[in-house]
Amino acid sequence: MALMDILIYPDDRLKQISAPVESFDDGLRAFVADLEETMRVGPGGVGIAAPQVGHFIRVAIVDVSAKKKIRHHGRLVLINPEIEQWEGMVMGREGCMSVPDYTGNVIRAERIQLRAQDEFGQWQAFDMEGYEARAVQHELDHLDGLLFLDRLVSKRHDLFSRKVYKK
Amino acid sequence: MTKDKINWYMLTLVGRDRPGIVAHVTSALYEGGCNLGETSMMRLGGNFTIMMMVQCDNSKTTLHEVMDGVAESLGLKLHVDPIKAKLHEHRQPDVRISVYGADRAGIVARVTETLAEAGLDILELESDVAGTEAAPIYIMNMEGHAAEGFEALESALDIVRREQGIEASISRIETMVG
Numbered sequence: 001m002a003l004m005d006i007l008i009y010p011d012d013r014l015k016q017i018s019a020p021v022e023s024f025d026d027g028l029r030a031f032v033a034d035l036e037e038t039m040r041v042g043p044g045g046v047g048i049a050a051p052q053v054g055h056f057i058r059v060a061i062v063d064v065s066a067k068k069k070i071r072h073h074g075r076l077v078l079i080n081p082e083i084e085q086w087e088g089m090v091m092g093r094e095g096c097m098s099v100p101d102y103t104g105n106v107i108r109a110e111r112i113q114l115r116a117q118d119e120f121g122q123w124q125a126f127d128m129e130g131y132e133a134r135a136v137q138h139e140l141d142h143l144d145g146l147l148f149l150d151r152l153v154s155k156r157h158d159l160f161s162r163k164v165y166k167k
Numbered sequence: 168m169t170k171d172k173i174n175w176y177m178l179t180l181v182g183r184d185r186p187g188i189v190a191h192v193t194s195a196l197y198e199g200g201c202n203l204g205e206t207s208m209m210r211l212g213g214n215f216t217i218m219m220m221v222q223c224d225n226s227k228t229t230l231h232e233v234m235d236g237v238a239e240s241l242g243l244k245l246h247v248d249p250i251k252a253k254l255h256e257h258r259q260p261d262v263r264i265s266v267y268g269a270d271r272a273g274i275v276a277r278v279t280e281t282l283a284e285a286g287l288d289i290l291e292l293e294s295d296v297a298g299t300e301a302a303p304i305y306i307m308n309m310e311g312h313a314a315e316g317f318e319a320l321e322s323a324l325d326i327v328r329r330e331q332g333i334e335a336s337i338s339r340i341e342t343m344v345g
C-alpha cells in the first residue's frame with residue numbers, strides 16, 4: 001500500500017469528468033486500498049474521490065463512522081455511483097483536502113438514495129441522510145469535476161437547522 | 168522578498184454607496200503594486216464599507232499616495248493602519264447562533280455579553296434591522312467557537328430568551344472535509 005499525493009486546486013485536472021470503471025480486477029482493488037489509506041491520513045478523513053489523487057475514474061470512498069451520534073453505513077467503497085433520489089435541503093459547512101485553508105457553506109440534499117458498485121462489481125443500494133449524505137454528495141461532485149467552491153452560498157441566505165425550532 | 172518581510176496594512180474605506188466603488192478601489196491598488204488579502208465589503212444603511220488586508224512592499228506614505236486620489240474622487244473616507252497579519256490562519260467556527268425579535272435598545276449588548284460569559288468566541292457577526300419603521304425587528308447571525316462547550320451556550324441562550332423575550336437558536340457547525 002502507498003500514500004498518494006492529493007491534487008490541490010487550482011490544478012485544472014480537478015475540473016475534469018471521470019470515466020466509469022469497467023473492469024473490477026486486482027489492480028482496481030489495490031488502487032482502492034491506496035485511496036483509502038490516503039483518505040485516512042488526510043485532515044478530514046471521512047471521504048475521498050479518485051480524481052483527487054489524479055486517477056480519473058468513478059471511484060469514491062466514504063466512511064463517517066468515527067462521527068458520534070449519526071446514522072451511517074460504515075466504510076463504503078462507491079464505484080460508478082449514482083444518486084437516484086434527492087429529498088430535502090440543508091445547509092452545512094464543507095472543506096476539501098484539495099482546497100486547503102478554506103471552508104464554506106453548501107446546500108445539499110438532506111436524504112439521498114444511492115446506487116453504487118463495490119470493488120467486486122456488486123451493485124448495492126443505500127438510503128442515507130445528514131452528514132453521510134453530505135459526504136457522498138461532496139465526493140460524487142469530484143467525479144464530475146465539481147468542487148464545493150462551485151456550490152457556495154452566502155451565510156445571509158440561511159437554511160440552517162430548522163430542527164432546532166423544536167423546543 | 169521573503170514571506171515574513173511582507174508588510175500588511177488594514178485599509179478601511181467608508182462613504183456614500185455608488186456604482187463602481189469596488190472596481191475603482193481595487194484597480195487603484197493593483198496599479199499601485201499592492202495585493203489583496205482577506206476582505207469584507209458591504210453596503211450598510213446606504214453607505215458602502217470596505218475593510219481589507221492589503222499587502223505592499225512600500226511604506227505607509229506610498230499607500231496613501233496610491234489611495235488618496237481615488238478615495239477623494241469617490242467621496243470615501245480612507246484609513247490606513249499597518250498591521251501584524253498572516254494569511255492562511257483561518258479559525259474554524261464550531262457553532263452558529265441566530266437571534267431575532269422586536270428591536271429594542273441593548274439587545275445585542277445583553278445577548279453577546281451573556282454568550283461571552285458562556286465561552287462564545289465570535290468569529291463573524293452580521294446583524295440587520297428589518298420589519299417596518301413602526302415595528303422594527305432585529306436579526307443577528309453569529310458564527311464562533313464554543314470555548315466552554317455547546318451546552319454552556321445553550322443554557323446562556325435560555326437565559327436571554329427568557330430575559331429579552333427574543334427567539335434564539337443554536338446549532339453545531341460540523342465541517343465535513345472530503
Ligand SMILES: [Zn+2]
Pocket residue numbers: 095096097098138142344345
Ligand atoms: Zn473534496
